[in-house]
Amino acid sequence: MRHLLFLYLSMAMTASAAPLFENNEVIELGLEYDIARLQAEKEDLRENGLAGIITLHENRVEIPVQVLTRGAGSFDCDQPQLKIKFSKDFTKKTVFEKLKKVKLFTKGTCLENKTDDEQDKQILANYLIYKLYEQMTDFSFKTRLLKINYKDRSGEYEDYTQYGFFLEPRRNIEKRLDIENIDVIELQNTLKEKVPQNIDLSLVSLVNAFEFIIANYDYGISGFFSHIINDGGYPDIYYGEKNSKIYQAENGQYIPLIYDFDISRFGYFAEMCTFGYAFFTNDIGMEMDCSVEKLKAHFEKDLSKFKYKDDVLKKLPTLLKGLKNWREENRKLIKKLGAAYNSGLDNFIRILELKSIE
Template sequence: MKKIQWVVLLAFFLNTLQTTGQTASFASQTASLDRLQFFLDDRPLEMTVATDFRKMQSERKKGVYQNGSVTMNLPGIDPITEDIRLYARGEFRRQNCRMPGLMVNFKTPNSPVLSPLKKMKLTCGCGPSSNEERLLLTEYLIYKMYTLFTDMSLKVRLSKVTYRDTREKMKEYTQYGFLMEDVDDMAARNSCKEVEGKTFVTEQTNRKQMTLVAIFQYMVGNTDWSVPNYHNIKLMRSKEDSLSLPYVVPYDFDFAGMVNAYYATPTQELGIEKVTERLYRGFPRRMDELQETLDIFRNKKEEVFALVSGFELIKKNERDLMLRYLQEFYTTIENPRQVQKIFIDNARTQ
């Protein structure tokens, strides 16, 4: 009788250990998916996104979700497969790309582990070719570059993504993409909240931050942005001062000259023929203001160049082209006459 009791107790003990282990494992997986920590990890993750991509491509209404699933391979964690919802985003890419950008909503009733990630943008290559992937990796580098200059920037995480069509109407392929931090999380990191639905002209924003943004856009050769139209920018304001001037946060750099995408063309009104031609779209600043901001760029030069030169997912000859493009900017800002001409004399006035 005692022998039977010991067997029962041992079985109960082992079952308790197994259950506790499963619970701890589940808890550790969930903890590792804290959204802030998720973007502090630079290790690329692997994902498989499955949905009816043909249906998505034919959907012309914005923001219409459809069901899908994702398998996520995070470093040190067993692969996780759960249901998600997603939709195509981006005006240009929805109309012109085989694979548009995606909004992925991890928070569904059938996603207990991935739900903490909530919603994130997934930036995809316009198509499955290696050239499309190179363009995307260059845009990823620009996001990483901008985080070197300010915490008021959207963090990104590189992901190797397999796109699988659930109806087998599109050939499966794998390509690098990147997930983007949610705007609310970025604002919270900076004790701010997003501003929406209010019209601001460029000079109604935080002057110092606007100067940084405009010069950064000049550095990477990006003219595809506008404050009044909220075009490829987000605005956020201090939680402690609801009347303060909002901070400008740029995103979406695929039209930048540094990327030099085959589909990117500048707006005719700007007077430049190709996106690789730099044009300063900021307003004039005093020379002392400019030099204060340009010192930030000077101080970060080594980190910027190290970021690009060490990114081996892009071929060396292409990295060299990017470095030469960046060096042109740094040569310019060391020339006082050029600084006066570009950022003061020829700056925007309206």
């Protein structure tokens, strides 16, 4: 049944996927709107945004859009995260056809005080983590990398160019994979012994293993233990969702999808060896030595504390293969993240290789 489901999905994906997410080439575009006004009125622009224009550099096509604000965490920053609202009247026969609202990842959380180069690296790193998870499963959000030339209509800010990326909208992924989002409150009615009935346990196992590998404890799947929720002072809550959503396939099976990986081992916030359970628990005494020996020691220590250690060990071959494929396919972008990132990545892959042959 599972093989038939994936065969069906592969056929459906070709027919229903939005053109924007059909390949990985970088799209260069211009985005013009009143940047100064958006920053001043960001709290009021979540639902009804400002008029803007996207210009595709390849053919100079201009597409009227609405620029909205989003992301509670980024509202403490000068520049919040954005959402772009398209009208089908202007997107026909363009790369944005079949899209209505799309999340745009730009400067991230409070990057105003960083150099342009550092901002770009954090955006690229965040984008690349999504591409890494795409290597692991079809049940993942697609992304499209952008190089954006921003123009402020108010004239207060000078034009600037920066990387960004679009995240596949929920409606698109529902059509592409023939799944439907299930509200967490509704899902509570299906809980039995704290585990949702009919959930894809193999995919849950992969989620746990992937989140551990990237050292991201900031997630929770409804019906399962979560380090961020249960270690964070709520030991009896098993129906909370954190950076995940539960979807239901046509055959009734529940499918977890995950997102929001930026503060993790691959997120370019610090050396790769910094991240782990010690970082999650604010243990600042962690060594900053990213050699293979030290990184392996940190890995083993974290693994011993991880609730789903068996999932990590079981999925290690899948993770290692996906990580190597990801590195090869994205080598040019990964190189842009600098020598320290690339050295840390090489060492991390090495410890996974060592672990896989134990």
